Amino acid sequence: MCTECRLFTDADLESAIATCMGYKAKDLLRFILEHIKDKMVELLLEVRYDIKLNNAFLAEDKHVPMYEQMASKYSVKYIAGGEGYTWNILDYFGRRRDGLGMSLKNYCESWKLNVELHNVRDFDEVPAECVDIISKYLSSSQFKADVQRVADESTLFLTEAFALGGDGKDAWIFDVDDTLLSNVPYYKKINFGYNSSLLNSLEANRTSLEKWMDERKAPAVEHMRDLYHEIRGRGLKIFIISSRKEHLRDATVNNLVKAGYRGWTELILRCDKDGYDGVKKFKAEQRKRLVSKGYRLWGVVGDQWSSLGGHPHARRTFKIPNPMYYVA
Amino acid sequence: MCTECRLFTDADLESAIATCMGYKAKDLLRFILEHIKDKMVELLLEVRYDIKLNNAFLAEDKHVPMYEQMASKYSVKYIAGGEGYTWNILDYFGRRRDGLGMSLKNYCESWKLNVELHNVRDFDEVPAECVDIISKYLSSSQFKADVQRVADESTLFLTEAFALGGDGKDAWIFDVDDTLLSNVPYYKKINFGYNSSLLNSLEANRTSLEKWMDERKAPAVEHMRDLYHEIRGRGLKIFIISSRKEHLRDATVNNLVKAGYRGWTELILRCDKDGYDGVKKFKAEQRKRLVSKGYRLWGVVGDQWSSLGGHPHARRTFKIPNPMYYVA
Numbered sequence A, B: 001m002c003t004e005c006r007l008f009t010d011a012d013l014e015s016a017i018a019t020c021m022g023y024k025a026k027d028l029l030r031f032i033l034e035h036i037k038d039k040m041v042e043l044l045l046e047v048r049y050d051i052k053l054n055n056a057f058l059a060e061d062k063h064v065p066m067y068e069q070m071a072s073k074y075s076v077k078y079i080a081g082g083e084g085y086t087w088n089i090l091d092y093f094g095r096r097r098d099g100l101g102m103s104l105k106n107y108c109e110s111w112k113l114n115v116e117l118h119n120v121r122d123f124d125e126v127p128a129e130c131v132d133i134i135s136k137y138l139s140s141s142q143f144k145a146d147v148q149r150v151a152d153e154s155t156l157f158l159t160e161a162f163a164l165g166g167d168g169k170d171a172w173i174f175d176v177d178d179t180l181l182s183n184v185p186y187y188k189k190i191n192f193g194y195n196s197s198l199l200n201s202l203e204a205n206r207t208s209l210e211k212w213m214d215e216r217k218a219p220a221v222e223h224m225r226d227l228y229h230e231i232r233g234r235g236l237k238i239f240i241i242s243s244r245k246e247h248l249r250d251a252t253v254n255n256l257v258k259a260g261y262r263g264w265t266e267l268i269l270r271c272d273k274d275g276y277d278g279v280k281k282f283k284a285e286q287r288k289r290l291v292s293k294g295y296r297l298w299g300v301v302g303d304q305w306s307s308l309g310g311h312p313h314a315r316r317t318f319k320i321p322n323p324m325y326y327v328a
Helices: A002-008 A013-020 A025-035 A037-050 A061-073 A089-097 A104-116 A128-138 A141-161 A184-189 A202-214 A224-233 A246-258 A279-292 B002-008 B013-020 B025-035 B037-050 B061-073 B089-097 B104-116 B128-138 B141-161 B184-189 B202-214 B224-233 B246-258 B279-292
Strands: A170-174 A237-245 A266-270 A296-302 A316-319 B170-174 B237-245 B266-270 B296-302 B316-319
Touching (some): A104 A128, A104 B141, A128 A141, A141 A224, A141 B104, A170 A224, A170 A279, A224 A296, A237 A246, A237 A279, A279 A296, B128 B184, B141 B296, B170 B279, B237 B279
Parallel strands (some): A170 A237, A170 A296, A296 A316, B296 B316
16 A cells, blocks of 8 residues: 555655655555664654554654654645545644644544545545544444435335335345445455455456355345345335345355345346456446336335436435445 | 324323334433332333433333343334334334344445335435434544545546536536535434424424524535535536525625635525425536536536436436435
């Protein structure tokens, strides 16, 4: 992640710190060790003994005195937000000093909300400094309550707005990953991609994820199994449309059944030769095919905006929160 | 809000409590005083001395023993969720006892998130028991951080993805209410509709809201003024499309200027004779008109999904959180 640091081999201290401070302590330490030499020993000691390597970010309140000290010694530049979605600690610190403070928690909660608002798009990974907060959220009673509300709203819609045809053409669509089945255990195991040398490429990430899927151990997303059977019990046909590939069909069916799902009408996966782009297009095309066969699409439940967008629409869409990854 | 309580004049204790417990303590108290008589004195005393009238809801942890006591004395029925979005305290309590507990905070945070996910739609008001939590959120550093992120993402999009035509046809759209101008002071003043007898009808609510707009005192939404001038400074034309009506034009211009906005290309309001339905259609039509005049719509910033949906799209949409009200 911190390859940018290497760009600063010949950079001055200020820009090096300003650029790397948002990254992992380990990277910053290495950079400092290599390039800044003895005048930083004081800071180094603090960093070395106060920070856990690999998973710590120098952005807690207790680190503020360190920055104060540093800023008093060197003329530190406060630069704006950094690369893309990178959190820059000196920017943060600069804002604090300007009376425009934002805590790390505020920052990560905002990031999370803005992902759900579809304001943050196309992110490759959870911001490193938010991994802990996001990880805690995914195991929290809040996350359970959030998903329960999705199920409640779906049921409410079924109850209040429905005039079913009763001709076998009423349909409801579910996504698989992090909608019916939870991949949270996998993402936790790999620390959301932040400590595994195996995951240093997108391809390695896919292989590793597919290996997890093939293990067929994903549990049901809480409340979704009840919703699934509630909808099925009302006589709607259930279509499961996933961006998983065909070679995972056995594993997917097996895992779905093991997690308590059954009686769907069709499980739609992607051809093995398909690229990994354009999930939105693939899912919209499959909805189009269902509509052309006469199905009325009442609802879609998914965790990605790409599962819900495009034409034809379902009457209603329901989005499960997912701050772990983004699928375009 | 608690007109339903009156339906239970002849009801038994259990259904009366089950129905009214989610409402304001005042209504419950009045009902109990009128109908339950002396056998409830013990409970009444607790309610009377432990609860603030008008703004308290009997849903905190400290009230649990009261319910325990009540449930042990009377055969209380735990009924499901109540009317639409009504939070039912006995349902809550029942879930707690079943080990499926959800705190009021979890409940309200979920409601808020699901509004932003567009899973909760067409709500008339903030759930009564969440008024305090929502009110606090709107004054919190979290809300400021959330809006700041909207502005940051807009700027990032401008920086990374832009190939401006430079021919005066690049355009950006802003909504007014709770996007450029904040109505939070108004909604706080009327306690989100929960203590004002003036607001007992939708029409009265509109009159009262328009009176506030006419006072021209709405402050700028934090971070939006900077974003506005950032976008304008990059040479984009700014169009302001609002569901406010024409007779509020003077007040709107005046307020916008006072709040620090200037130099827009067109302020588009609705005809006075328009109905209040179909804001989404109105806004999409206005975008269509702009596109037909050759404008390229790069972005729309609004606080309602109805400001962002429909055709033609802008290249990107940015939604500001708004848990106060819903405009279809």
